[in-house]
Amino acid sequence: xxKTCCCTGHRPKGFPFKYGVDKxxxxxxLKKLEEKIKLAITEYGITNFIxxxxxxxxxxxxxxxxKLRKYYPVTLECAIPCPNQTSKWNDKDKLxxxxxxxxxxxxxxxxxxxxxxCMLKRNxxxxxxxxxxxxxFNGIEKGGTWYTINYAHKENxxxxxxxxxxxxx
Numbered sequence: 001x002x003k004t005c006c007c008t009g010h011r012p013k014g015f016p017f018k019y020g021v022d023k024x025x026x027x028x029x030l031k032k033l034e035e036k037i038k039l040a041i042t043e044y045g046i047t048n049f050i051x052x053x054x055x056x057x058x059x060x061x062x063x064x065x066x067k068l069r070k071y072y073p074v075t076l077e078c079a080i081p082c083p084n085q086t087s088k089w090n091d092k093d094k095l096x097x098x099x100x101x102x103x104x105x106x107x108x109x110x111x112x113x114x115x116x117x118c119m120l121k122r123n124x125x126x127x128x129x130x131x132x133x134x135x136x137f138n139g140i141e142k143g144g145t146w147y148t149i150n151y152a153h154k155e156n157x158x159x160x161x162x163x164x165x166x167x168x169x
Contacts, residue, residue: 002047002048003044003045003046003047003048003131003132004046004047004048004049004050004129004130004131004132005037005040005044005046005048005049005050005130005131005132005133005134006049006050006051006052006079006126006127006129006130006132006133006134007033007049007050007051007052007057007058007061007133007134007135007136008052008057008123008126008133008134008135008136008144008145008148008149008152009056009057009058009060009061009134009135009136009137009145009162010056010057010136010137010138010143010145010164011054011055011056011057012055012056014056014138014140014143014145015029015056015138015164016138016164016165017029019056029136029162029164030060030064032162033057033060033061033064033134033136033162034064034067034068036134036160036162037049037061037064037065037068037134038068039160040132040134040160041068041072041074044131044132044158046074046131046132047073047074047075048074048075048076048077049061049062049065049074049075049076049077050076050077050078050079050126050129050130051065051076051077051078051079051100052079052080052081052119052122052123052126053078053079053080053085053097053100053101054085054119055089055093057136057145059093059096059097059100061134062076062078062100062104063096063100066100066103066104075105075106076100076103076104076105076106077104077105077106077107077108078100078101078104078106078107078108079108079110079122079125079126080107080108080109080110080122081110081111081114081118081119081121081122082109082110082111082112082113082114082115082118083109083112083113084113084114085114108125110122110125119144120144120147123144123147123148123151124151126148127148127151127152127155127157128155130157131157131158132157132158132159132160133148133149133152133157133158133159133160134159134160134162135148135149135152135159135160135161135162136162136164137149137161137162137163137164138164138165139163139164139165149161
């Protein structure tokens, strides 16, 4: 039986440090995220991972899963909220995004076009398909990450938390 894990977390501006600029804190966060993904594989038996493919946590998660494919038999699904998700992104971020898509095992476009609900619909899709949710959380109780954590609780999903302020749970 295939077991699935998704990840929810913040975009770069939601981090309590300068994402990509404060190298030490950024690397510490990436190490924690990789540890949690390895834990999902070794302790929870996860073999399939779903990324929502937003800037920040989602792309970091996807890249780590792709890196770990060298060592573990895991797959990556990209759950894209709408076809034009990257329309306002810079070229560097689009290149990174497209590089992940080329290496993904599955790509699923959740909504045919952008709507005010498509990101939340994508988040519900990922949680519904998953046994485990890895949550990178900054402590602010609003926004998509907070919504997704609450939805996962409501759906009785196991949650592994990376608390960006107070440490892991």
